Amino acid sequence: MDLKQELESLKDEVIAQINNAQDLEGLNKIRVEFLGKKGKLKSILKTLGKLSPEERKEIGQIANKLKDTLEQLIKEKETVLKEKALEQQLKNEQLDITLPSKWIKAGSSHPVISTLIEITEIFKSMGFSVKEGPEIEDEKYNFDMLNIPKDHPARDMQDTFFLNNGKVLRTHTSPVQIRTMLKQKPPISIVAPGRVYRKDADPTHSPMFHQIEGLLVDKNVTFKDLKGVLQIFLESVFGKDIPIRFRPSYFPFTEPSAEVDIGCTVCGGEGCRVCKGTGWLEILGCGMVDPNVFKAVNIDPDIYSGFAFGLGIERIAMLKYRITDIRLLFTNDIRFNKQFKGIR
Numbered sequence: 001m002d003l004k005q006e007l008e009s010l011k012d013e014v015i016a017q018i019n020n021a022q023d024l025e026g027l028n029k030i031r032v033e034f035l036g037k038k039g040k041l042k043s044i045l046k047t048l049g050k051l052s053p054e055e056r057k058e059i060g061q062i063a064n065k066l067k068d069t070l071e072q073l074i075k076e077k078e079t080v081l082k083e084k085a086l087e088q089q090l091k092n093e094q095l096d097i098t099l100p101s102k103w104i105k106a107g108s109s110h111p112v113i114s115t116l117i118e119i120t121e122i123f124k125s126m127g128f129s130v131k132e133g134p135e136i137e138d139e140k141y142n143f144d145m146l147n148i149p150k151d152h153p154a155r156d157m158q159d160t161f162f163l164n165n166g167k168v169l170r171t172h173t174s175p176v177q178i179r180t181m182l183k184q185k186p187p188i189s190i191v192a193p194g195r196v197y198r199k200d201a202d203p204t205h206s207p208m209f210h211q212i213e214g215l216l217v218d219k220n221v222t223f224k225d226l227k228g229v230l231q232i233f234l235e236s237v238f239g240k241d242i243p244i245r246f247r248p249s250y251f252p253f254t255e256p257s258a259e260v261d262i263g264c265t266v267c268g269g270e271g272c273r274v275c276k277g278t279g280w281l282e283i284l285g286c287g288m289v290d291p292n293v294f295k296a297v298n299i300d301p302d303i304y305s306g307f308a309f310g311l312g313i314e315r316i317a318m319l320k321y322r323i324t325d326i327r328l329l330f331t332n333d334i335r336f337n338k339q340f341k342g343i344r
Helices: 003-020 024-035 040-050 053-092 111-125 174-183 223-238 291-296 313-321 326-330 334-338
Strands: 188-197 208-218 244-251 254-263 280-289 305-312
Touching: 003 024, 003 053, 024 040, 024 053, 040 053, 111 188, 111 208, 111 223, 111 313, 174 188, 174 208, 174 291, 174 305, 208 223, 208 313, 223 244, 223 254, 223 280, 223 305, 223 313, 244 280, 280 291, 280 313, 305 313, 313 326
Parallel strands: none
Antiparallel strands: 188 208, 208 305, 244 254, 254 280, 280 305
């Protein structure tokens, strides 16, 4: 049998198999068997070297035409098989739209997340932008540049988690303020929400909790501005009738510093177990940024002033929703979470 006959016989064989192919996998096997690099058509063409130049040209043209024809037939068959497979898939996956749908119970936002979102939105409405930073921090940002040197007792007060690589789990989100001031010059107005860590665990403290801290730096910023911002915030959260008071306090990174109290939301200021009979609840710390902090980030304290504040999100959530044990917020008890369904 000469090469012309072999090619004609191959053509008839391939066309028959293409017509009989039942699925895409079978069709692909046919393609590989006859048109692949080690296929039958390649094997035939390898013998062209034994022919004269005239015969080689003629047979080559026939082989190329055959190759084009077979590829076209395979492509057409592939289209038919794909349509057939899709039709079968639609038939198998047909849905009865008259059946009742499955009832999906609506979830509820966790009170900590709801409170965090609410607080963030309040400060955003006053022009503050939101900044974030790493939870594993350098001591430089977490302590040193915040006017808390290595021998400062505040390092012991904060019960820090120290890591083997010399870094710490941040004890507050104040490092975000430092990182922002190093990158951005005044005016600055930011809030920094996020998780923080301290070695503390009891009904009112957790080793992991959430904070949001604020920073405003510009020319001629005063304590009066701080009081105004915090009053708007606290009245937005607890209502316009909430009593507010500022008490002198101490923080290494602010001077002067103050603690802010609100009237007890449980007893209405009459005195109870929650407020320890005082009628007041400590809510946040604040103060004017210490000049040493400005010097650490290359901001001139003779030109600029600013204030900072910080509060615990869980603390606000507990007061807002009258939760008496912080550990309830982290038990992931679905019965507890369901109580806050629809609060946001």
